[in-house]
Each structure stands twice: as structure tokens, then as C-alpha cells.
Amino acid sequence: MLKKLKPYLYLLPALFFLIIFTYYPVFRAIYLSFFKWNTSYPSKVFTGFSNYIDLFKNPDFWKVLKNSVIYSLSTIVISMSLALFLAIQVNKVLFMSSFYKVALFYPTVIPMAAAALIWKWMYIPDYGLLDFFLGKLGFPNINWLNNAKIALWSIIAVGIWKYIGYYMILFLAGLQNIPKSLIDAAIVEGANGRQRFSYVIFPMISSYTFFIFIINIINSLQAIDQVYIMTQGGPANSTNLIVYYIYEQAFRFWNRGIGATLTTILIIFLLVLVSFIFRSIGRRVYYEV
């Protein structure tokens, strides 16, 4: 009997924390999303789907959703293509390659909160670094973080800068995994650089690309630190992203019901999206055995 239970005993410590701080919270959020629980309802009251209806009627919610989609899409597209491009270049060179790796990767090891502060300082109007050089070149000053049309892009730039080195390193792992004989065979067959990329390299690293794509989706939907430090969601909600919105609702306005509802929406959205991607693209990915 004890022998049969033994494997589960090994799993118990990890499973215990996993259940209490990952799975239970998910169900707790779903449960709480059916309650009004805020400053006017200090003890929670069951109200069915009213939180969801309130949110869907609220233009701020749609604005946040739009911002998040723009943020995710643009960071994914730009940082993945740039990272792949850089990985291919780094893979080509020998001399200086560790300098390039260190220079491109270091943003990964500094906290986003610290990075956001440095970038905020670069973005300061008039005497910040960017405006200073723009002014020197004769361009007008740009209000990087206070202009509702530009602020989200300023935040996106930080997100790309922070993770590009990490994705580059992951792509590099994929590139270094391609057997040299395969590339040589393609060269012997007379394939030019572009053909080698589209018919050999890109298919061979597809499992890496797929993996990076998935972590990029999850990562970009979690972006909050730079929003908190740089803009607090403003101006006019133009940089308010989903996790910051959760924070604002639950911890600034003490609206826990809405916070739980937003959490539920985010998790369901993530799970549906990721399983959809696994079903549609995941099958076509090449996995080496």
C-alpha cells in the first residue's frame, strides 16, 4: 500500500504549492467574478454576470483590450523578427561574438523596473537624452510619455529592448542545433542564401520559433512594470494594459469583484489562445526526435 502511494509522496510538496497558489486562485477568481465586492459593497454580494456586463459596457475596458493587443502584436512581430535576424548574424561571426551577445542580452538580467526608470529619464521632454539629440539635429521636441498618440509606442520600445536579447539567444540555440551537413548539402545543391533560409534554416528551427512565439505571447500579456513606473496607464488610458488595469481596479479602487472578473477573462483568453495556437500551428512544427 505504502509502496503504491510513494510516487505521490514525491509529488506532494510541489503539488501542494501548485494547487494553493496557482490552481485554487484561478477557481477563486472565477468564483469571485460573480460577486459585487468593492467599496460600496464591503462584504460581497452575488450578482451573477453583472461584473461581466459592466465591463463589456465600459469603454475603458475595450480601450485597455485594444492597447494590450497592439502592445502584444507589435512586440511579438518586431522583437521576434529582429531577434531572428540578429541571431543569424551572430551565428555567422566568430570575432567579437561574445561582445555582441553580452551587449544584446544584458537587458534580460536587469529588472524591468530599473530599466523603465532609465528609459523614463531618456524620454524626459527637453533635457532628456532623446529630445536633446532630436533638438541638436533640428527636430522639434517630442513628448514621448505624455502624448496619447505616442506613449504606447514608447512603452513598446522598452518591451522590445528588454527581451530582444533573450529571444535572440533562444533562436541562436535553434540555429546551432541545425546539423552543418544539412547546410553544406544545400550549398552543394546550389541554394543561395535566401533559399537556404526559407527551405532549410527556417523549417529546421520551427520548433524554436514556435516556443519563442508562445512565451512571447504569455510575456507580453503580463507587461506591467514599465507601465507602473513610466506612465501609470496614462495619458487618458492610452498606455493602460490588461494587468495594469487589474491592478488599478483591485488595488487602487478596491474593486475586487471587477479585479477577479478581469483575471478570469485574462486567463481564459490565454488558455484559449494558446490551445488554439497549439492546434493550428503546433502540428506543422518540426520536432527532432
Place this chain on the structure above:
Amino acid sequence: MKFKYSVLKRLVKHNILSHILLFVISILVLIPLFLMVSTAFKSLPELLSTDFHWIPKKIIFTNFRDAMEVAPFGRYYMNTIILVISILAVQLVTISLASYAFARLKFPGRDIIFLFFLLQLMIPPQSIVVPNYITIASLKLLDTKLAIGVVYFASAFGTFLLRQAFRAIPRDIEDAAKIDGCEGLKTVFHVFIPLAKPSFIAFALVSVTYHWNEFFWPLIVTDTVRARTLTVGLAMLTQATESTPEWTLTMAATIIVVFPLLTIFVIFQRRFIQSFMHSGIKG
């Protein structure tokens, strides 16, 4: 014409174009780092003067002293170091036990439970702060280091990584250990963990980096300097000086926060990059 062609050929042959591109982009990526260092050693009057120099006219160190006076960075350091080490220590125990079970034992429901572990990768801690905060509050843990750490005590990522490493260990070694009287828990600690050392180091580097740099969850569950970590302390400092932001002081404080990890990274860059490279993806 002929000359031009040979130049082009040489450029391609020695990857000169790649070097130029990589060099320019590397410098662009390094600019924030240069700016941080340059600002931290400047005096405030020089910073506010109209001209900009990467290298300060007069290099001063007082910004660091001032930053240490404005905020208790010593305390934040202690908190962060204790936190990062304790999380790693607990994680090592939970993940090696679980990985051993997944890699070597046969039992009903193994694959389902493993999937259940992996699903955690899709539910990052940031997205469940609201219910977790409520749990932590009802456990009366708010404003403690345990509150920050406890949500990370199980790591799906670590379990996955170690399971791969454990599976690669030959069965013969395990059998030999068995003959010598090593079984169960003893095998895990005397055979599996020592043999999977590279994976442990990779995991440790990733875990320490992640938790040293973490900001949002510690921000929410801490209220006072008692448990506050470096990143949260840094943000508090800038909010305190918001009306007249002293960027010289802020950048000095930023250096105080990023310095240890950045230094370790530069020294052990190969190991670091290898760890991040293979941690996510192998297998």
C-alpha cells in the same frame, strides 16, 4: 568595376556587413546602460546645464551616498538576498522530488499530473495577483518575505527542466547505487542531484535572476521596509522625489539595484547565456 566587385566579395567573405550591423545595434542597446552610468556620476547642476556630455566634466560619487541616505538600501539588499536564496532552496527540494517521480517512477495518472504541472507555465503569477493577494491576506502573511516567496515554491519550469536531466541519467548508475544500499530519497540526493548539476546551475541562475528582478508581486504584498525588495524600494524612492526628479540620485540608486547581477552576468556571461539558452527549450 572589377575593384568594386572584389571589395564586395571581401565584405561578404569576412562578414563585414554582419559586424557593422551587429556593432551598431549593440551600441544602440547599450545606450540606456551608458546613460545610467554617466548620469549617476554627474552633479545635478551639470545635468541641468544645457550641454550634454557622456563623460561628466567632474566625476562625483556623492549621488550614491545621497541615495543610501534617502532609502534604506542596506535593508532592501538583505531582504532581497534572503528572499532569493530561500525561494531557490525550497524550489530545489520541491522540483527534485517531483522530477524524480516524473522521470523514474511509474504510477497511475502520471502523464495527466505532469500536464497539470506544465499548465502552470500558462498562468503566470502576474495574472493571478488578485486571488493570491486575498489568500495571502487571509493567511495573515501580508508584508512578510514569505508572502513574496511562497507563491513560487513550486516551479513547473524547474520540474520540466530537471525531469529532462534526470531522464538522461543511465539506469545502470541507479542500479549500482541500489546494490550499494541506496534507495528512494537517498538515490535522489546522492545520485540524481549530483549528476544533474549543470541543470541545477542553469535553473538556479534563471530563478535568482527572475526573483531579484521581480517587481509587481512584491510591490503589492509589501507595505513597509520590513520585507520590501530592491526593485520596490527603487520605485518608492522615485515616487518620493517625484515633484523634482533628481535623475542623478535616481540613476545612482538604479546602479545600486542592478550592480550585483549585472556584474555576475558579465563575469560568468558564457554560463549565464548557456543557462538561459538551454533552460527554456532543450527536450
